[in-house]
Amino acid sequence: MRSQENKIFANIDWALLGIYLVLVLLGISNIYSSVYNPEKPGLFDLSTEHGKQIMWLGVALFLGIIVFFLESNFIRKYAYWFYGFTMLLLIGVLFTTPIHGAKSWFGFGGVGIQPSEFAKVGVALALARFIDQNSSSKERTKMGKNAGIASLWGIIPFISKNKSTALILGIPCALVLLQPDAGTFIVFTSFLLVLYREGYAGNILLFLVIAVIIAVVTLLVADSNFMLPFTKMQLSGKTGIIITLIVLTGAFAFAVRSFVMRRNRKGIYRSLFGSFIVAVLFVNFVELGYTNILQSHQKERIDLLLGKIDDPDGKGYNINRAKAAIGSGGFIGKGYKSATLANASQRHVPMQSTDFIFCTWSEERGFLGSFLLVGLYTFLLLKMVVIAERQRSVFTRVYAYCVASIFFYHFMINVGMAIGLAPVIGIPLPFFSYGGSSMMSFSVLIFILLKLDSERKIVLQ
Amino acid sequence: MRNIDNRKYIIALIFVLIPLTFVVRLFYMQVVDDKWKDRAATISENKILTYPARGIVYDRNGEKIISNEVYYDIHVIPRQAKNTDSVAFIKLLGISMEEYSKKMAKAWAYSSKKPSEIVRQIPPNEFAQIAPELYKYPGFFEVARTLRVYPKKIAAHVLGYMNEASPNDIEKDPYYKPGDYIGRTGIERMYEKQLRGQRGVKYYLQDAIGMATGEYENGDYDTLAKQGKNITLSIDWELQEYGERLMQNKLGSIVAIEPSSGEILAMVSAPSYDPNLLVGRHLGANYGKLQEDTLLPLQNRSINSAYMPGSIFKTVMALIGMQEGVITANSSFPCNKALLGCHNHPTAQGVSDGVKMSCNPYFVQLTRRIVQQGKDPSIFKDAAIGLDIWAEYVRSFGIGVDLKTDFPTNVRGNVPDTDYYNERLNFRWAFSTIQSIAIGQGEVLITPMEMANLAAIIANRGYFYYPHFVKSIDGADIPDIYLSPNQTMVDSQYFEPVIDGMWRVVHESGGTARRARMDSIAVCGKTGTVENFKKISGKVYQLTDHSNFMAFAPRENPQIAISVFIENTGFGGTWSAPVASLMIEKYINRTIKDTVKENRILNANLIPDINDIIRE
The missing domain is CATH 3.40.710.10 (DD-peptidase/beta-lactamase superfamily)
Known part of the structure; x- marks a missing residue:
């Protein structure tokens, strides 16, 4: 035990560290290419974005070393403290002057710090600690077993039963929405994956899939009209959806009547009816939310994604330029520093060094490069799942899933948005997008994971 | 317990399926579908045509009977010209506010990033007064174009005249682009192919507001304009x-x-x-007058x-x-x-x-x-x-x-x-x-x-x-x-x-x-x-x-x-x-x-x- 304690790097997962370094270096080389300015060719020039990014990497590595010198127990013990600290930062940031309409930044003499990036670390630690402490595996197993069709829509009972969990997630969600920062809010919803893995709300994923389908259908047809077949009745799209839901419910009920034993039917009927009510309420919620809660630019982004509007040089400018940059990369790409669209001097793709950094990579490296990048991320995510599953410590496992979920969401939304599969939501691609806060927070997430994982054998004893 | 542990497979499956979707989508966008390549080309590439000087025509004794003079068109890239002091500018160009507004509206309607013509064929002496002031109006620039000059006011029927290529001409000979001039009668028409020379083209990369940022493919696709051939006529x-x-x-x-x-x-x-x-701006009006003349000068x-x-x-x-x-x-x-x-x-x-x-x-x-x-x-x-x-x-x-x-x-x-x-x-x-x-x-x-x-x-x-x-x-x-x-x-x-x-x-x-x-x-x-x-x-x-x-x-x-x-x-x-x-x-x-x-x-x-x- 002692010998292992002394060797900080003894049980480091070199593969994870390796892929981290590969991503970081590719990311910096990509920023260098994307903002390359022949007048400032110096790699370490601090007036350039790549120079700053290297500086931030230095800071991140320094933080990583600090993390390595901490003990797992220390991290576990002070998880709530760190959570509390980041929540205070999130409150504090609300008293700053807005930049681009959002109060998301603390400015320190030209350097901007985004507390919401660090909040992800805080929430991950707090959630891991809470689940580790409070929820015995038996209880969760029971919940899992009950998670049949009968508790399909059990999200409300779930929240009421797990007020503390809801609070840990709800506070930062509310705070980032106040900034407002929809992107980080959506990233916080990634913890639902963790909850799923830990046995909460068994069918939450099925629930999400059905909810997404209903939401998309609602957004597509709710504001249109159609003629009821064989009649002259003019009906709204929403009525159509509700009619469809009634028909589907009826069909299910018929199926239940045909295939389920009589004594089991009653409960299923009840849950089916409950589901129907929830679905109808959800349809109304989506419609109301779309028309009354979303801001006009958010509505536009959704409409663009669903193909309801097509305006390549106006509202759809960003996404059109991004897709053109990626699509024009071809199989092998245009070559390093040879992007003609996603390049700082061409300025065709807006925010090409931050939110749309994937465009530069894809345009210059082509499909081969895109495939490599997606492959590296997939490897990273699966590696994290493997690491999580080999832990004996619940804390470390939950934490590992938190990290995996955060990376997964960032990857899915950032790349999905650039290739037109997700709405435009401004969140960074880890290690590729330019930005100090995200470089530090993602690095710290990884380093903490590396540290916790390296002590997995100690915990075992 | 088994039940919950299986969920790791679901999560791993999600972590594979989403990237797989991306790979398929990327393959389609980058390799299969050419739509985005064309789109990227229209966005990031542009070309300028360079017009060769038209061939000079001499008489049998070597006297120049048709030569060229450089005239200037004023073009505008609308989005670079948002803050134009239009009152001063129309005074400089000598056009009415009404005409200016009409031309600008047309330019905006055509493209905010591509140049459109505002004034056509300003003679060199007038342009000499405009040129030193033009830098004050960003987005506006001059395009030089050579026009025919007939030093002596004779032999109109022999030499013929030129005007803008019609849609019909463009259809017949794809060399011509809208706005090009083409010999319509006389020698100008007969020896059009020899006199016109060969237009050059220069491809360049442009940024989001249409400014040139570099040459395309090291200029491999560029061609130089070839001067039209000079012709000596037997005319004394x-x-x-x-x-x-x-x-x-x-x-x-x-x-x-x-x-x-x-x-x-x-x-x-x-x-x-x-x-x-x-020749030039007043061709249409003058042609109309000549056409109405009962003595049939044309x-x-x-x-x-x-x-x-x-x-x-x-x-x-x-x-x-x-x-x-x-x-x-x-x-x-x-x-x-x-x-x-x-x-x-x-x-x-x-x-x-x-x-x-x-x-x-x-x-x-x-x-x-x-x-x-x-x-x-x-x-x-x-x-x-x-x-x-x-x-x-x-x-x-x-x-x-x-x-x-x-x-x-x-x-x-x-x-x-x-x-x-x-x-x-x-x-x-x-x-x-x-x-x-x-x-x-x-x-x-x-x-x-x-x-x-x-x-x-x-x-x-x-x-x-x-x-x-x-x-x-x-x-x-x-x-x-x-x-x-x-x-x-x-x-x-x-x-x-x-x-x-x-x-x-x-x-x-x-x-x-x-x-x-x-x-x-x-x-x-x-x-x-x-x-x-x-x-x-x-x-x-x-x-x-x-x-x-x-x-x-x-x-x-x-x-x-x-x-x-x-x-x-x-x-x-x-x-x-x-x-x-x-x-x-x-x-x-x-x-x-x-x-x-x-x-x-x-x-x-x-x-x-x-x-x-x-x-x-």
Whole structure:
């Protein structure tokens, strides 16, 4: 035990560290290419974005070393403290002057710090600690077993039963929405994956899939009209959806009547009816939310994604330029520093060094490069799942899933948005997008994971 | 427990499925679908066309007769010009606010990032005042464009004009782009391909606001503009200018050819116009005005009009008669006025006399022998056989056939043959029906160009080169068709009596063209007087005859053959002959000795009032 304690790097997962370094270096080389300015060719020039990014990497590595010198127990013990600290930062940031309409930044003499990036670390630690402490595996197993069709829509009972969990997630969600920062809010919803893995709300994923389908259908047809077949009745799209839901419910009920034993039917009927009510309420919620809660630019982004509007040089400018940059990369790409669209001097793709950094990579490296990048991320995510599953410590496992979920969401939304599969939501691609806060927070997430994982054998004893 | 642990597989599955979806999507976008590549090209690439200077045109003595001048269009890239002080700017450009707003709105509608034209063709002197101020108006810039300049305001019909390529031109030849200029008439049209050169193109990368940021693919796809070819014409610019001066206040034409080469020395059509009128911004308005002019200044009378040849045609009859053996040089015919009216003159004792006296009955009887050779007992069938022989002869003189002149025209004279009359007279015709063709009236038509060519044939004693304008193209040789002579069907030995007659027309008392006589040069000529019928509001009137003259000089080793045609001036010797002689003197001697003759012509206003020339 002692010998292992002394060797900080003894049980480091070199593969994870390796892929981290590969991503970081590719990311910096990509920023260098994307903002390359022949007048400032110096790699370490601090007036350039790549120079700053290297500086931030230095800071991140320094933080990583600090993390390595901490003990797992220390991290576990002070998880709530760190959570509390980041929540205070999130409150504090609300008293700053807005930049681009959002109060998301603390400015320190030209350097901007985004507390919401660090909040992800805080929430991950707090959630891991809470689940580790409070929820015995038996209880969760029971919940899992009950998670049949009968508790399909059990999200409300779930929240009421797990007020503390809801609070840990709800506070930062509310705070980032106040900034407002929809992107980080959506990233916080990634913890639902963790909850799923830990046995909460068994069918939450099925629930999400059905909810997404209903939401998309609602957004597509709710504001249109159609003629009821064989009649002259003019009906709204929403009525159509509700009619469809009634028909589907009826069909299910018929199926239940045909295939389920009589004594089991009653409960299923009840849950089916409950589901129907929830679905109808959800349809109304989506419609109301779309028309009354979303801001006009958010509505536009959704409409663009669903193909309801097509305006390549106006509202759809960003996404059109991004897709053109990626699509024009071809199989092998245009070559390093040879992007003609996603390049700082061409300025065709807006925010090409931050939110749309994937465009530069894809345009210059082509499909081969895109495939490599997606492959590296997939490897990273699966590696994290493997690491999580080999832990004996619940804390470390939950934490590992938190990290995996955060990376997964960032990857899915950032790349999905650039290739037109997700709405435009401004969140960074880890290690590729330019930005100090995200470089530090993602690095710290990884380093903490590396540290916790390296002590997995100690915990075992 | 097992139940929950299985969820790791679900999560791993999600972590694989989403990236897999991305890979499929990326493969489709980057490799399969070309849509985004095209889109990227329209966004990030642009090209500028570089226009070559159009070829310069010189006359036979190396004088520049068409050159280029640089004009400036002002273009705008709308989104770079958002903060324009429009009040000051329109003052600088000298346009109205209304026009400016209209043009800007159009530019915005076309593209916010691509340039649109705001003002067109600012002359260099005006641009000199605009240029130093232009930098104050970002988004606006000048585009240089060369336009034609005609240093002397002459030969508009020969040189032709240019205007913007029509959708039809663009469809026919994809070289042209909207806004390009294309030669529309004359030499500009005939040698368009040589003169225009080859446009160059330069591809470049542009940024989001359309500013160039670098060259595309290291300029591998760029091409340099190729300067148009310079052309030397056979026109004698001094002679052309003199001819136009002589033809001031007259309607008609002059065509002068060098017999030994077929080179056209001058081609005048009166009235003419200043070729600079049909250049640049005011082309449309000026063209409209010229088009409305009742004297038809846009009509090129020297090549695009066919008239009855009148008496000059008699020379051809005499030549055919001798070649066919139906007469000899000494054949005499009585001046039988019962056949056709004539003036009083002694009996013509041979071809030379006949030509000199221009005796109508002489040539009617002569031509009857050609047409009615007695090869068939039926006079109708006989005339049909004979007329076709006759027509073949006439055509060998370049009348009514394609003279292959390098000038855009398809107007030709008319040589009536058997088919022609059968159709119109329903087979019931013999020579007596159509005898007026013998004296160049009736159905025979000739263009002034053909007439000058006829003079050249006689000067050459039996052959001609296709009349042409081109002398050399960028130093290279001209097409072969202009280098080999075309023989007529009449042998050279028969020409001397006709030439003798033509010499006497000018030099002997009783000749019809005494006004063409000069001491220094032996001119051979033949006058013509052409009856002129015109339909005015449904009624046919006979108007004052056209005056007509063809000549060549000197008699031996002729240097110039010429035709002069002046409308509504009566007898050919009165006006056309002196004009021809002045032209000949100018060309051969370069100066005019007989200033009285010259002044008489220069001061004459022969443009008729339509009411005065109707002969009752």
